[in-house]
Amino acid sequence: MLKNIHWKYYIKCAVIAAILYCIPVFFFLRTTTWSHTWLLYFGNALFMITLAGTLLGFNRRRGGSASSMSMVLAGLITTILGIIISIAICLLLLSVMIPGLYNAGTPDKLLSGEPVNSVPDRSRGPVYLVLFNAFMGNVSTGLFVCIIFPFTLKDDQTKEETLPGQPKV
Numbered sequence: 789m790l791k792n793i794h795w796k797y798y799i800k801c802a803v804i805a806a807i808l809y810c811i812p813v814f815f816f817l818r819t820t821t822w823s824h825t826w827l828l829y830f831g832n833a834l835f836m837i838t839l840a841g842t843l844l845g846f847n848r849r850r851g852g853s854a855s856s857m858s859m860v861l862a863g864l865i866t867t868i869l870g871i872i873i874s875i876a877i878c879l880l881l882l883s884v885m886i887p888g889l890y891n892a893g894t895p896d897k898l899l900s901g902e903p904v905n906s907v908p909d910r911s912r913g914p915v916y917l918v919l920f921n922a923f924m925g926n927v928s929t930g931l932f933v934c935i936i937f938p939f940t941l942k943d944d945q946t947k948e949e950t951l952p953g954q955p956k957v
Contacts, residue, residue, distance in 0.1 A: 797846070798862065802869035805838035809870070809926065810877045813918055817885040820914050828921040835870060836929035842866050843937045859938035867930030871923060878922045882915055 812831035816824050846862045847854045 793865065797849075798842075798865050798869060801838065801842040801845075801866050802873055805835045805842070805866070805870040806873035806877055808834040808838055809874045809922070810881060813878055813922070814881060814885075817881055817914065817918070820886075825917060828917065828925065832921065832925040832929045835874070835926050836933055839863060839866060839870070839930055839933045840937055843933065843941060847941045854941075856938045859941065860934055863930070863934035863938065867926070867934060870930065871926045874926060875919065875922050878918050882918060886914065 809831040812827040812834070816827040843859055843863050846859060850858075
């Protein structure tokens with residue numbers, strides 16, 4: 789099952805998805821205001837569009853007849869790799885763009901304009917917002933694409949082959 793994994797293709801698509809996710813994160817970290825948190829969700833949308841394009845390309849590479857389960861697996865692998873890469877890039881961006889983040893005391897850049905019910909921490913929110921969104925936002929959009937797209941891209945779903953030992957439904 790795992791012998792036909794095209795790692796170069798998955799890593800390339802995951803890097804593209806992670807970079808496209810981190811572009812809006814960069815602009816959010818430049819301002820760090822609560823009213824610009826929509827940029828994080830825009831990054832999730834870019835991640836989702838890239839993952840959908842990955843599955844379209846995967847299906848096209850297989851002549852339009854890739855099995856649904858192989859597309860689900862391709863989407864999951866790309867999602868996991870993209871999340872790991874995007875978290876690494878976000879940690880790098882946080883380290884560079886928020887001076888004093890790892891020093892004792894309050895960092896130089898804080899989140900401003902947050903609602904009254906937000907829980908203040910040492911960095912006043914941008915670290916939590918960025919890392920939580922990089923993980924949960926991309927997990928949810930990635931799983932959405934992995935569940936919906938493989939079954940809608942399949943040309944003729946009546947000719948789906950079952951694994952040996954599984955009953956045909």
